[in-house]
Amino acid sequence: xQESPESAxxxxxxxxxxxxxxxxxxAVRSLSGxxxxxxxxxxxTLVVLASRGPQKLADLAACLGVTPPTAGRMCDRLxxxxxxxxxxEEDDRRVVRISLTPAGRDIVDEATRQxxxxxxxxxxxxxxxxxxxxAAGLRAFAEATGEVPDSExxxx
Numbered sequence: 063x064q065e066s067p068e069s070a071x072x073x074x075x076x077x078x079x080x081x082x083x084x085x086x087x088x089a090v091r092s093l094s095g096x097x098x099x100x101x102x103x104x105x106x107t108l109v110v111l112a113s114r115g116p117q118k119l120a121d122l123a124a125c126l127g128v129t130p131p132t133a134g135r136m137c138d139r140l141x142x143x144x145x146x147x148x149x150x151e152e153d154d155r156r157v158v159r160i161s162l163t164p165a166g167r168d169i170v171d172e173a174t175r176q177x178x179x180x181x182x183x184x185x186x187x188x189x190x191x192x193x194x195x196x197a198a199g200l201r202a203f204a205e206a207t208g209e210v211p212d213s214e215x216x217x218x
């Protein structure tokens with residue numbers, strides 16, 4: 063049986079909260095100089111498209127945890143920068159899919175490459191047993207959120 067959110071140990075929540083701030087710092091650092099004018103929310107949109115493939119706007123919004131109008135505005139900004147594209151389905155012209163462009167994929171790939179370097183530097187400062195513990199904990203956390211591992215991304 064799964065614990066309710068209310069019963070989660072406050073110390074555990076605090077530890078994950080602190081760790082998430084550290085990971086956000088790594089994410090911001092990986093985007094600096096690469097795509098400074100892209101917000102973390104916009105970058106997350108690119109990552110969702112890279113990891114899950116083209117999405118209908120409503121499905122993309124659900125993955126991002128935002129409303130469809132919010133996702134639409136975010137995609138408008140990304141489309142103006144030619145980082146995402148919109149394509150009508152041939153079977154049903156009312157359905158529009160949002161997809162990552164090669165330029166959008168380049169940003170995700172380069173940010174991921176830089177992030178790997180930063181994370182490797184951080185992990186190098188830990189004893190080997192702690193590295194394995196950190197990896198196991200983060201893997202479990204990612205699975206609980208439904209995050210798609212890099213090795214399972216389309217086109218990888």
